[in-house]
Amino acid sequence: MTASLQDQVVIVTGAGSGIGCATALAFASAGAHVLAVGRRAEALHRTAAQHPGIAVLPADITRAGAPQDVVDAAAGRWGRVDVLVNNAGATAVMPLAETDAQRVTDLLALNVVAPSLLAKAALPYLRAGRGTIVNISSTFGHRPLPGAAHYAASKAALEQLTRSWALELAADGVRVNALAPGPTESEALTAAGLPDDVIDRLKQDETARIPLGRRGTPEEVATWIVRLADPAATWLTGQVLTIDGGLELG
Known part of the structure; x- marks a missing residue:
């Protein structure tokens, strides 16, 4: 399938x-030609x-004007944009009793508003080339946490944006899908400000609940992002694919 990605232009946030x-x-x-976007220049250059x-x-990408x-x-x-991967996001451990207005605002700005404005900015190019959007959700986008x-x-x-945009843009030939990974090895928990001992305990608890007995790897998740974006997947839109080792079955 990926032969059809040759010379496609792909934006990946949180890269x-x-x-x-x-x-x-x-x-x-x-x-593909890839524009890797993120807050940390050194990390991007390593990529x-x-x-x-x-x-x-x-x-x-939460800065005014940054999506454009x-x-x-x-x-x-x-000269074009064929694929937008809305991957950048943040995790926030915030029990109801500790709810903070600014933290909620910041979380939604990164996880919801910025992907929306990126999709809006890319839309003329996606329409012109019958491109695609892949939004990165989570197993916990459809189960309680x-x-x-x-x-x-x-x-x-x-x-829900994925499903709604898929219907809205179908007539233009623009496909919109989402991938919902389960617990995956990344820096997300550290970035959320959790201490190492708490992170270790969370990882152990998560692993114990995953039927396949382990956390995922970024490479496993990336494989499915590419598959969802591939132009060869011509009849797939509005779907949320969960890749979590069977966690959501529990």
Whole structure:
């Protein structure tokens, strides 16, 4: 399938580490031109150093005007945008009793608002080339997560955007799908500000609940992102594919 990705132009947000890094490398290895976007310039350059098909754009996608700047950078460099991977996101451990207005606002700005504005900015190019959007959700976008309800709610919102955009854009030939990974090795828990001992305990608890007996790898998730985006998947839209080792079956 990936032969049809040759010379496609792909934007991947959150590409400095984890799933985003693996996704940028997977698309570049399939022959695509990749714009790797993220807040940390050094991390992006480490990603780009692994493949010549990856260019970098350090950017905070929650900044006013940043989504349009990202799309303009890709289109200005390669003349088109074929795939938008809305991968950048944050996890927030926030029990109801500790709910903080600014933390909720910041979480939604990154997990919901920024992907929406990126999709809006990319839309003229996606329509012109019958391109595709892949939104990265989570198993917890469609199952409860006590103690992190706002994170789960933000991913549920992204899944509903996926379905709604798929219907809205179908007449233009633009496909919109989502991938919902389960617990995957990444820096997300550290970035959420959790101490190492808490992270270790969470990972052990998660692993114990996963039927396949382990957490996922970024490369496993990236494989399915590429498959959802591949132009050969011509009749697939509006779907949320869960890849979590069977966790949601429990």
